[in-house]
Amino acid sequence: MIRVFLVDDQTLVRQGVKSLLALSDDIIEVVAEASDGREAVERIPQVKPDVVLMDMRMPVMSGLEALQALSRTNQLPPTIILTTFDDDQLVLAGLKAGARGYLLKDVSLDQLVGAIQTVAGGGSLVQPAVTQRLLSGLEHMQNAFVSLDRPDPLTDRETEILRLMAGGFSNKEIANSLGVAEGTIKNHVSSILSKLGVRDRTRAVLKAFELQLV
Numbered sequence: 001m002i003r004v005f006l007v008d009d010q011t012l013v014r015q016g017v018k019s020l021l022a023l024s025d026d027i028i029e030v031v032a033e034a035s036d037g038r039e040a041v042e043r044i045p046q047v048k049p050d051v052v053l054m055d056m057r058m059p060v061m062s063g064l065e066a067l068q069a070l071s072r073t074n075q076l077p078p079t080i081i082l083t084t085f086d087d088d089q090l091v092l093a094g095l096k097a098g099a100r101g102y103l104l105k106d107v108s109l110d111q112l113v114g115a116i117q118t119v120a121g122g123g124s125l126v127q128p129a130v131t132q133r134l135l136s137g138l139e140h141m142q143n144a145f146v147s148l149d150r151p152d153p154l155t156d157r158e159t160e161i162l163r164l165m166a167g168g169f170s171n172k173e174i175a176n177s178l179g180v181a182e183g184t185i186k187n188h189v190s191s192i193l194s195k196l197g198v199r200d201r202t203r204a205v206l207k208a209f210e211l212q213l214v
Contacts, residue, residue, distance in 0.1 A: 001028070002050045003047075004116060005040070005047055005051070007054045017082075024113050036059055037058055037063055050120050051077060051120050054094075064097060076098050078119040078120060079119075080102060082103055100202055101118075121173070123169055124168055162192055165189070165204065
């Protein structure tokens with residue numbers, strides 16, 4: 001059972017997501033909710049959920065501020081941003097703050113369950129169709145990455161793994177796909193992050209799309 005913490009200021013949205021997940025055949029359970037970022041920052045470390053679904057635009061404290069606060073104290077669980085198409089800049093900032101990916105609020109049950117399972121398993125949700133739209137705003141975010149210069153060349157194997165990372169696959173799934181040990185994949189991922197000059201998988205995938213490496 002994957003334990004989910006739902007953060008959204010709109011009651012109808014929380015009820016809708018919770019009702020959807022109740023249909024997931026006991027795969028996922030909403031164990032706690034919050035209606036603003038401050039409440040989320042206070043309760044998430046106590047509840048210790050497997051995955052957080054986080055709205056960005058909320059009163060009292062925004063989702064971005066909550067992400068940043070939890071990241072600073074190393075208490076941010078795998079988090080998916082709940083977004084709409086007009087939140088491009090905010091989504092980029094959220095990914096930079098440590099979120100694993102994003103979902104549109106009109107997501108289907110299959111997409112929602114798949115997304116939660118992906119980030120719970122260590123993967124990320126950075127899909128090309130929406131990513132290209134987000135990356136168009138990078139010129140307004142000069143500090144989105146450590147550097148936008150061309151990185152050190154990736155090996156063929158690293159490029160292959162980066163493509164799988166972009167597909168949302170976890171280290172274990174990549175290892176199974178390539179027939180190698182999970183530790184080997186972890187070593188490759190560390191090398192990829194170092195060469196791209198980023199700190200985590202999500203930023204690595206975003207930068208790879210921006211530099212057209214995948």
